[in-house]
Amino acid sequence: MPTLEGLPELLQELVYARGPSGQEDEVREICVREMKPLCDDVRVDPAGNVIGLIRGMEPDSGPIVRAMAHMDELALIVKRVNADGTLRVNPLGGMWPANYGQLPVEIMGDEALLPGVISIGPQHTTAESTKSWDTKVRGGNNAMDWGHLYVFTRKTPEQLAAAGVHAGTRVVIEKSRRSFWEIDDCLGGYFMDNRAAITVLLGSAALMQAERRRPAHDVYLVMTVIEEIGAHGASYASRTLPGDITLAVDSGPAAAEYGVSLTAEPIVVYGDGQGVYDKSVSDRLLACGRSLGMDPQCAYWQSYGSDASIAKAHGQTALAGLLCIATENTHGFEIIPKDGLGTCARLLAEYLAAPE
Numbered sequence: 001m002p003t004l005e006g007l008p009e010l011l012q013e014l015v016y017a018r019g020p021s022g023q024e025d026e027v028r029e030i031c032v033r034e035m036k037p038l039c040d041d042v043r044v045d046p047a048g049n050v051i052g053l054i055r056g057m058e059p060d061s062g063p064i065v066r067a068m069a070h071m072d073e074l075a076l077i078v079k080r081v082n083a084d085g086t087l088r089v090n091p092l093g094g095m096w097p098a099n100y101g102q103l104p105v106e107i108m109g110d111e112a113l114l115p116g117v118i119s120i121g122p123q124h125t126t127a128e129s130t131k132s133w134d135t136k137v138r139g140g141n142n143a144m145d146w147g148h149l150y151v152f153t154r155k156t157p158e159q160l161a162a163a164g165v166h167a168g169t170r171v172v173i174e175k176s177r178r179s180f181w182e183i184d185d186c187l188g189g190y191f192m193d194n195r196a197a198i199t200v201l202l203g204s205a206a207l208m209q210a211e212r213r214r215p216a217h218d219v220y221l222v223m224t225v226i227e228e229i230g231a232h233g234a235s236y237a238s239r240t241l242p243g244d245i246t247l248a249v250d251s252g253p254a255a256a257e258y259g260v261s262l263t264a265e266p267i268v269v270y271g272d273g274q275g276v277y278d279k280s281v282s283d284r285l286l287a288c289g290r291s292l293g294m295d296p297q298c299a300y301w302q303s304y305g306s307d308a309s310i311a312k313a314h315g316q317t318a319l320a321g322l323l324c325i326a327t328e329n330t331h332g333f334e335i336i337p338k339d340g341l342g343t344c345a346r347l348l349a350e351y352l353a354a355p356e
Contacts, residue, residue, distance in 0.1 A: 002034065002206050007199050007341040008180075008187060010034070014195040015178050020075030020170040021092045021226045023108065024048065027071040031198065031223040038205040039221060047236040048225040054205065054352075056217035064243030065355050066220045066317075067204075067348065068234050068307040069197035069250070070227030073190075074331060076105070076151075076171040081160055087116070087151035089171055093228030097144045099332035104174040105151060110164025116151040116171065120144070185338055186262070192334035193251035196325050196341060198223060200249050203345030204352060215352045218242070227307055234307030238316035245281060245355065246317040248308035249348065251334065252324025258299050262326050264339035265289075265297050266347045269322035272301035274309035281321030281355075288350040294343060297326070323348060 002010045017026035031050045035042045039052030050071075056062075076089040087107070100118065107114040120132050127133045131148045134140035151171055153160065160166075173190055181188040201221055208215070220241050224233035238246045252269065254262040268285045270277055282298075289296035305313075308320035325344050328335035 002199070002202055004203055004207065004342040004345060007203050007345070008338055010202065011187070011195055011199040011341065012180055014198055015180070015189055015191050016175055018106070018108065018172045019071050019073045020108070020172050021072040021229050023170050024071040024225050027195075028223070031071065034202050035205070035221060038202065038209055045237065045240065047233050049233045049237050050223040051237070051241070052205070052221040054208070054215055054219045054221065056215045056219065058216060059218045062217040063245050063355055064218045064220070065245045065247055065352060066222055066238060066241055066243050067201060067247045067249065067352065068222040068224050068237070069201045069248070070194045070224045070233070070307055071198065072226055072228050073172070074228060078165065078167055078169040078171065080167055081157050081165065082150070083157065085153050085155045085157055085160060087153060087165070087171070089149070089151055090146055092170070094331050096331070097146060097149055100173075103177060105171050106174050107151065107153065107165055108170045108172065109160070112163040114153060114155065114163055114165065115174070116153045118149055119152040120149050183335065186335050187338050188333055188335045190333060192327055192336050193330060194227065196251060196327070196336055197249040199341055200325060200344040200348060203341060204348035207345055207349045208353065213349070213353055216354050216356070219352050224307055231305070231307050231310035234311045235314050235316045238311040244318040245321065246308045246311050246319070247281065247321040247323065248306040249323050249344070250306050251327040251330055252299060253301070253304070253330045254326045254328050258301065260297050260299050260326060262328050262335065262337060263297070264337040264343045265295055265326070266340070266344045267297045267299050267324035267326055269299050269301060269324055272304040272306065272309050272322070274305045274313045277309065277321050278319040281319055284355060285321060285323055285347065285351055289347045292346055292350055294347060296347065299324070
């Protein structure tokens with residue numbers, strides 16, 4: 001069971017776990033383990049979401065909250081195996097080459113986990129090497145996209161087939177690149193989106209248990225699947241679980257255009273690219289933070305969607321809200337304030353205890 005001081009260690013374990021969209025097994029295993037001591041009931045639903053129920057003191061007297069954080073990470077999927085044994089890949093989610101570059105990856109074959117490298121080929125080449133030439137400033141001067149890149153495997157197509165590598169195989173960033181890099185009061189690393197939010201959800205439940213607090217009404221903690229390519233898990237859970245409120249916890253871009261800074265203060269969101277969040281939910285989150293002596297940041301995102309806003313856009317929830325931890329370099333080598341984990345967990349625990 002995590003303590004607030006131990007949240008960074010739990011976050012690192014979650015980041016080490018592989019979790020591409022639709023193949024979140026390693027992350028799910030950790031979530032089940034951590035949720036069992038904190039929830040009255042834990043199960044995995046048919047979509048693959050992990051569902052933890054914390055029974056409320058007065059379950060029938062107020063709103064049931066479904067608090068969600070997604071398990072999947074940005075990754076790649078094999079489009080085809082080329083004749084030379086390289087892999088043509090496409091992104092699963094908003095993963096752009098400029099944010100990742102050439103780096104080691106793991107190819108999650110059905111029979112074996114294979115090493116690979118995202119590659120574009122030598123730079124000491126001419127227009128005859130079309131892919132690398134097309135992206136050079138003095139060549140084609142075009143932005144790099146996944147069509148320019150390939151995954152180097154050093155395997156033949158026959159060897160890849162024997163390892164269970166085919167169209168649809170996931171490719172993820174290799175474990176050594178998942179270690180945190182500490183910068184003063186911040187942690188840097190891949191996949192803070194959305195392992196930091198999972199950590200916040202678990203931290204809030206642990207805090208409530210340590211303080212012997214029960215929520216006013218039933219709360220479902222939901223660790224969702226396939227958020228990065230459509231929030232499929234959240235839509236299914238919002239439709240099938242009791243309650244009217246879907247509250248997502250996610251990473252929020254620390255950007256001047258939104259007036260949001262990279263601080264430990266939580267971010268209460270009032271709208272995003274999918275529509276507006278319900279003002280009553282957002283206002284209550286804001287009030288809970290202020291009651292704890294915090295100064296939550298308020299935001300209205302563009303170029304953004306969450307488990308909650310997408311579920312609402314699909315008509316799967318009546319009410320939606322979003323709580324974020326401030327994040328630099330979203331969808332890249334992401335940076336969060338270390339203390340943001342604890343402050344967001346405290347605010348969330350306060351809200352779940354009294355969502356009205």
